[in-house]
Amino acid sequence: MTVTYTFDVFSSLDGFGSYSGGDWGGYWGKQGPELLDHRLAQYGAEQRMVFGANTYREFLQLLGPGAQGSDVADPWVARMRSLPTTVVSSTLEEPLDWPGDAHVVRGDAIDVVARLKRESAVPLRSHGSLSMNRALMAANLVDRVQVTIFPVITGQTGSAPIFPGAADFDLELIEHRTLDGRIQELVYRPTLHV
Numbered sequence: 001m002t003v004t005y006t007f008d009v010f011s012s013l014d015g016f017g018s019y020s021g022g023d024w025g026g027y028w029g030k031q032g033p034e035l036l037d038h039r040l041a042q043y044g045a046e047q048r049m050v051f052g053a054n055t056y057r058e059f060l061q062l063l064g065p066g067a068q069g070s071d072v073a074d075p076w077v078a079r080m081r082s083l084p085t086t087v088v089s090s091t092l093e094e095p096l097d098w099p100g101d102a103h104v105v106r107g108d109a110i111d112v113v114a115r116l117k118r119e120s121a122v123p124l125r126s127h128g129s130l131s132m133n134r135a136l137m138a139a140n141l142v143d144r145v146q147v148t149i150f151p152v153i154t155g156q157t158g159s160a161p162i163f164p165g166a167a168d169f170d171l172e173l174i175e176h177r178t179l180d181g182r183i184q185e186l187v188y189r190p191t192l193h194v
């Protein structure tokens, strides 16, 4: 028996996971109450977070002591930070400055997540952690790709493209919803296209 691993990622319509420059703000400025409630409900379930080192470092900068930003105080983010967390890294050192039970695990995420999937009593979820999740998808370890598409195109300011250099996949749509009349959440089961 293995538990489910979900790669949860926010995206512009043109496939960017972030932006540089511009004045978009968190969620590209398109969040609404339905999205925030839905996120809180999803993160309310018992689960373990898995982050790549760079995403952890970025969260620490955005959410750590003294951080300011529109999305910092959102209840789902507080809930995410309170969940048990594994950060896969050979460069970060403990103790981690994180409110939940968070630990660094050394090694390749492919081995770490394969083991966690066998041993964890609760489902696994990763937010962001783009290069780590691309590697996990190529290794067939990602069961669900949950893409939340915000209604923006960021041809000028987009950064952190989500799937550059990824393997090829067929996607089975297993859930979809529209939130706040403008945001699409799509949940797919990926299968390597061979």
Ligand SMILES: NC(=O)c1ccc[n+]([C@@H]2O[C@H](COP(=O)([O-])OP(=O)(O)OC[C@H]3O[C@@H](n4cnc5c(N)ncnc54)[C@H](OP(=O)(O)O)[C@@H]3O)[C@@H](O)[C@H]2O)c1
Pocket (backbone or CB within 6 Å): 008, 009, 010, 011, 016, 017, 018, 051, 052, 053, 054, 055, 056, 058, 088, 089, 090, 091, 092, 107, 108, 109, 110, 127, 128, 129, 130, 131, 132, 133, 135, 136, 159, 160
């Ligand atoms: N759109 C969204 O939902 C969202 C959310 C959060 C963040 N982000 C974006 O995501 C980006 C950060 O992601 P990232 O791709 O730079 O890094 P990442 O995936 O967060 O972290 C990469 C690090 O994870 C560790 N790792 C262990 N095994 C790995 C493997 N098999 N493959 C890859 N990494 C492995 C390595 O750490 P060591 O070098 O320490 O060993 C590696 O350097 C930022 O641009 C951020 O803005 C997007």
